[in-house]
Amino acid sequence: MRALVTGGAGFIGSHLIDRLVARGDDVVVIDNLSSGVVAFIQSHLDAGRVDMVEGDICNPDDVGRAMAKDIDCVFHLAANPDIRLGTRITDTDLNQGTVATYNILESMRLNGVKKIAFASSSVVYGEDAPLPTPEDHGPCMPISLYGASKQAGEGLVSSWVGTFGLQAWIFRFANIIGARGTHGVIYDFIHKLKNDPSRLEVLGNGLQEKSYMEVGDCVDGILHVMANADAPLNLYNLGSHDTASVRRIAELVVEVTQCHDARIEYTGGDRGWAGDIPRARLSIQKMLQTGFDVSMNSEDAIRHTATCLLEEIGLE
């Protein structure tokens, strides 16, 4: 199979490519390297297993160049990774999320590509959902502009299934963390401690409580579900069994970095920023029913991630 991975030089994309290459797939990457890093996939590029198209999925011509390479299946992961950005700049998620997803789907239609896996997010559920949240929760009322763009992407994917006969797998991710992370709370905490090991500022009161999934589990889950669910449109939450508080993450990062003298300071309020969801946990019953389970729960994934990112970022 020849796969096109959007955002393939990024955090989740590069881990997915490790698995695709390992199982013998050919891989084409499109990435604008805004947050992706070529080094993440350099070994596969050197081995000739990955074909890199440096381009922007906001540009239909760039998408067309990648899609013309005899693609069997698209893994559409690229997006603006910074949820908070939407509170200041309102068209980033629209353009890099919604319109870019349209570009992907339209190019698939024009090139006769029939399968797509789409990375959506738990944030589409909004803040009033029951916890753990099942896939059939409704109505989905996202409170962040990032969430709105993921919901819009889901609708575009489902309309291309209904109108043009695509087959699709939509995955609503928990917080995905792990090695090569380029953003997120653990990444931020380590950078803060690198700047000033005497204090660690935490946005909000630290009681935000969310579910974390290790990125290796995430990409294994994607491939397992795709091999075991074959409806025209397949919708799956991907997450772990439990949650961790931001307060606990701060403690774990302090422990792993051995910045034992750091004062943990909270900015206060029950959310980190406007559009942050204080509590999130996905129901993973449907995922488990495919026979897939995670290898790490939230706290193990956090400790593992902090260890990996500490080595990558360093404190000096």
Next chain:
Amino acid sequence: MRALVTGGAGFIGSHLIDRLVARGDDVVVIDNLSSGVVAFIQSHLDAGRVDMVEGDICNPDDVGRAMAKDIDCVFHLAANPDIRLGTRITDTDLNQGTVATYNILESMRLNGVKKIAFASSSVVYGEDAPLPTPEDHGPCMPISLYGASKQAGEGLVSSWVGTFGLQAWIFRFANIIGARGTHGVIYDFIHKLKNDPSRLEVLGNGLQEKSYMEVGDCVDGILHVMANADAPLNLYNLGSHDTASVRRIAELVVEVTQCHDARIEYTGGDRGWAGDIPRARLSIQKMLQTGFDVSMNSEDAIRHTATCLLEEIGLE
């Protein structure tokens, strides 16, 4: 109150303006007159009760001109009215639906306008929803590009509520029909009989079964719900109590037009076009609980509409 009505010269918009003017509101209209008709609101323009901005909501500058007029509440009704178009031209709903809705919301943010009513649609539910479909059905997986754009619009609205403190009312409409209709099945049937009174072609097998709501009931419902639901985000289906088949609509149009010799011919298949939903009926319990009920059910609304449109279109 000063209201901005997008698509105010259109079918539903012009009826809404009749009500707003009658209750004493000031009204600003933005309409590009692609399907809207100035004559629909000419009497209010002549009376100085309505301020018309001829402009396109796809253009942020046009939206800004209208939004700067000291607006208290936006009624965002403008959209591509032709659901079938998405099967041939794939960016119409994206631009005239999703991106245009972004333009409206962003202009509201920039101008400090805090209230919006958004016209969504039953088609966001997709084709696998239980009937009648309640507002909390999930997952919503639209099968038309129009449906995808309405879902995207809902998500944008809810994210502006969650991030920027807007108050919103989202209405998921049944098939809205009535005088001044500019599209839809009854409009199409009358035009077909005008072209050839000896035959009436029906897309699909005629067994498509949907709920119809008269436009006067629709706009009364909007205003009633807004006066009686005051959450930050309010989501309501608007529809009638029952359904009618396309076959029955064809018979009623033949009866009203007195084209009794017309052969009704079916193109076959269980849907009219790719992305058409064969069966749709909204749960209206939540609407009824506000104390509002419709004055017409589907068949009465169809007969009334056929009578009005026959007079407007004529058969000669």
